[in-house]
Amino acid sequence: xxxxxxxxxRGEIAVRIIRTLRAMGIRSVGVYSDADRDARHVxxxxxxxxxxxxxxxxSYLSIPRMIEAATSSGAxxxxxxxxxxAENADFVRACTDAGLVFIGPPAAAIEAMGDKIRAKQTVxxxxxxxxxxxxxxxxxxxxxxxxxxxxxxxxxxxxxxxxGGKGMREVTDQTALAEAIAGARREASNAFxxxxxxxxxxxxxxxxxxxxxxxxxxxxxxxxxxxxxxxxRRHQKIIEEAPSVLLDEAxxxxxxxxxVEAARAVGYTGAGTVEFxxxxxxxxxxxxxxxxTRLQVEHPVTELVVSLRRRGAARGGAGLxxxxxxxxxxxxxxxxxxxxxxxxxxxxxxxxxxxxxPARGFLPTGGTVLALREPDQPHIRVDSGLxxxxxxxxxxDPMLAKVIAWAPDRATALGRLDSALAExxxxxxRTNIAxxxxxxxxxxxxxxxxxxxLVARRxxxxxxxxxxxxxxxxxxxxxxxxxxxxxxxTDPFDLPGGWRVGEPSWxxxxxxxxxxxxxxxxxxxxxxxxxxxxxSGEPVSASVERTxxxxxxxxxxxxxxxxxAEDGDVVWLGRDGRTWEVREQERLAAARHDTTATGGPLTAxxxxxxxxxxxxxxxxxxAGQSLVVVEAMKMEHSVVAPTDGTVSELFVHSGQQVAMxxxxxxxxxxxx
Numbered sequence: 001x002x003x004x005x006x007x008x009x010r011g012e013i014a015v016r017i018i019r020t021l022r023a024m025g026i027r028s029v030g031v032y033s034d035a036d037r038d039a040r041h042v043x044x045x046x047x048x049x050x051x052x053x054x055x056x057x058x059s060y061l062s063i064p065r066m067i068e069a070a071t072s073s074g075a076x077x078x079x080x081x082x083x084x085x086a087e088n089a090d091f092v093r094a095c096t097d098a099g100l101v102f103i104g105p106p107a108a109a110i111e112a113m114g115d116k117i118r119a120k121q122t123v124x125x126x127x128x129x130x131x132x133x134x135x136x137x138x139x140x141x142x143x144x145x146x147x148x149x150x151x152x153x154x155x156x157x158x159x160x161x162x163x164g165g166k167g168m169r170e171v172t173d174q175t176a177l178a179e180a181i182a183g184a185r186r187e188a189s190n191a192f193x194x195x196x197x198x199x200x201x202x203x204x205x206x207x208x209x210x211x212x213x214x215x216x217x218x219x220x221x222x223x224x225x226x227x228x229x230x231x232x233r234r235h236q237k238i239i240e241e242a243p244s245v246l247l248d249e250a251x252x253x254x255x256x257x258x259x260v261e262a263a264r265a266v267g268y269t270g271a272g273t274v275e276f277x278x279x280x281x282x283x284x285x286x287x288x289x290x291x292x293t294r295l296q297v298e299h300p301v302t303e304l305v306v307s308l309r310r311r312g313a314a315r316g317g318a319g320l321x322x323x324x325x326x327x328x329x330x331x332x333x334x335x336x337x338x339x340x341x342x343x344x345x346x347x348x349x350x351x352x353x354x355x356x357x358p359a360r361g362f363l364p365t366g367g368t369v370l371a372l373r374e375p376d377q378p379h380i381r382v383d384s385g386l387x388x389x390x391x392x393x394x395x396x397d398p399m400l401a402k403v404i405a406w407a408p409d410r411a412t413a414l415g416r417l418d419s420a421l422a423e424x425x426x427x428x429x430r431t432n433i434a435x436x437x438x439x440x441x442x443x444x445x446x447x448x449x450x451x452x453x454l455v456a457r458r459x460x461x462x463x464x465x466x467x468x469x470x471x472x473x474x475x476x477x478x479x480x481x482x483x484x485x486x487x488x489x490t491d492p493f494d495l496p497g498g499w500r501v502g503e504p505s506w507x508x509x510x511x512x513x514x515x516x517x518x519x520x521x522x523x524x525x526x527x528x529x530x531x532x533x534x535x536s537g538e539p540v541s542a543s544v545e546r547t548x549x550x551x552x553x554x555x556x557x558x559x560x561x562x563x564x565a566e567d568g569d570v571v572w573l574g575r576d577g578r579t580w581e582v583r584e585q586e587r588l589a590a591a592r593h594d595t596t597a598t599g600g601p602l603t604a605x606x607x608x609x610x611x612x613x614x615x616x617x618x619x620x621x622x623a624g625q626s627l628v629v630v631e632a633m634k635m636e637h638s639v640v641a642p643t644d645g646t647v648s649e650l651f652v653h654s655g656q657q658v659a660m661x662x663x664x665x666x667x668x669x670x671x672x
Contacts, residue, residue, distance in 0.1 A: 009081030010031075031048070078101070104270050109267055134200075135200070159197060169184045207279070210227050212227065241348065275292065308343075349404070371563055380405055394607040433578070467516055481544055540557075601649075609658075620644075621667060647667055
């Protein structure tokens with residue numbers, strides 16, 4: 001067994017791997033870029049080695065630097081986690097050349113499954129069903145047009161290289177095919193450096209179901225049941241569960257056996273996943289999509305439901321540690337169980353917490369984690385790379401953490417997950433937690449009527465962007481609490497409202513949540529016994545009590561508890577899985593710039609890099625005209641003019657890094 005293992009990754013997966021290494025008595029080596037100097041995985045690792053600047057190409061994607069970090073720290077093996085170098089055959093060979101063990105499959109297996117065309121041909125030869133279509137190399141545009149006619153519409157164009165939905169195009173009729181082919185090739189070339197396409201039948205109401213595999217170096221391959229990953233946004237998973245409510249036992253066995261044959265066809269070893277597409281209308285019919293030659297993000301739901309009869313594993317989610325199995329297989333040990341030993345107990349559901357804003361098209365966000373509250377409940381597991389004080393930027397994937405719930409049945413597991421998400425708060429960074437809660441409660445999700453298009457159809461109904469009056473009141477009460485003197489009051493004029501003959505005077509603040517107009521909040525009395533009037537509303541009785549990073553308020557006869565943090569003139573509040581960034585606005589600034597529609601400053605929609613500046617100060621612009629382009633995580637967003645007018649101020653230049661909500665420009669309306 002290895003005495004030291006380097007983890008060629010970051011964030012929550014690095015933290016999760018460190019946990020298993022520690023349990024196995026193996027020394028862990030973490031790596032970090034300059035952007036991750038204070039990250040949690042750096043602090044958790046036994047040793048941490050700097051591997052370069054923030055840019056992934058110069059740090060986490062640099063094979064020479066990763067190999068040097070491993071050899072200099074005395075590591076015998078490298079665990080790649082997922083993403084970055086996890087499915088890079090050249091990295092596997094570099095490990096071998098350096099005398100290091102790669103904790104994953106052979107390079108040949110990665111190459112065979114990394115190209116979608118080659119993968120489909122390989123598994124089809126092994127008898128695994130594939131989606132009807134054409135998946136031969138070098139298909140010309142004419143070949144694709146002819147194949148579409150043979151397959152019948154609708155069809156799906158897919159790049160042979162890469163994944164994540166990039167370059168995919170759904171085509172419903174022949175008139176749209178030529179433009180779709182051109183767009184798919186262009187996007188595939190930009191994303192993967194390869195514009196090779198394949199074409200296949202578009203499965204209606206598709207469900208995404210995958211089989212978890214383990215294979216040792218002695219010929220044993222077992223499957224550990226399935227996961228359903230149909231709840232996705234932008235072709236990326238957000239909620240996963242095991243097992244799937246769609247499959248019966250016979251279909252599960254057929255699908256599992258097909259996955260095992262796919263793995264055998266390429267000489268696979270270690271942990272891997274074979275992904276299938278299944279029509280919601282024809283659940284007994286499944287087709288191979290691809291094989292992920294690594295650990296999956298959603299592996300915890302399998303770990304929580306798998307039990308091994310021979311080991312007598314405890315019920316209720318004791319499960320199986322897939323990272324431990326990966327390490328033992330890489331060390332040459334045989335699997336200690338066979339297929340008949342595997343059984344699935346109960347149900348598990350996982351939700352991925354992202355630094356993103358669902359109300360703005362799931363744009364990535366960022367910031368510094370000012371306060372963190374993670375659930376501590378029975379049968380709840382949290383895999384997280386977060387800690388207070390960590391800066392979340394735009395250099396890497398926006399996934400922050402995962403919350404996983406286990407229960408004897410699916411309904412209880414969904415309920416436990418919802419309760420755990422309600423207890424979760426990440427202040428300082430906008431996340432998708434509230435969206436996840438709404439998705440868990442969607443009637444079709446609860447009923448198990450899933451497909452990969454469900455989120456896109458429901459997204460508007462799942463987003464809440466309102467600001468309750470009690471939130472604004474809580475922010476104002478906390479401001480009042482900050483201003484009150486500590487200890488006995490010896491001078492009545494020390495109180496925020498001063499002292500008056502008759503009834504107390506009002507203290508007033510303008511409170512604004514991004515995306516909403518500023519609201520005046522008036523308060524009089526003391527924090528422990530006050531009256532609050534929000535906007536034009538009537539005064540109501542209220543109070544606030546602060547304990548550490550928690551606020552407890554009473555407002556209009558209702559009590560609320562908030563996670564709480566301050567950042568200059570911003571108060572962050574979180575409850576029930578929702579968070580609000582409440583800014584105290586200066587009255588002079590509010591009078592000068594009521595809203596962006598009347599000339600206020602335009603701000604960055606996400607943290608990232610300014611890639612294009614299309615205007616200069618003094619330029620006349622029209623409403624909707626693109627002024628500046630901001631890019632983050634290979635996603636571009638244009639900042640547009642809110643009204644006809646003139647660019648009166650410009651605060652950025654091409655190549656500049658900007659924080660979320662940083663001022664970009666000011667457009668003075670033509671009327672002014």
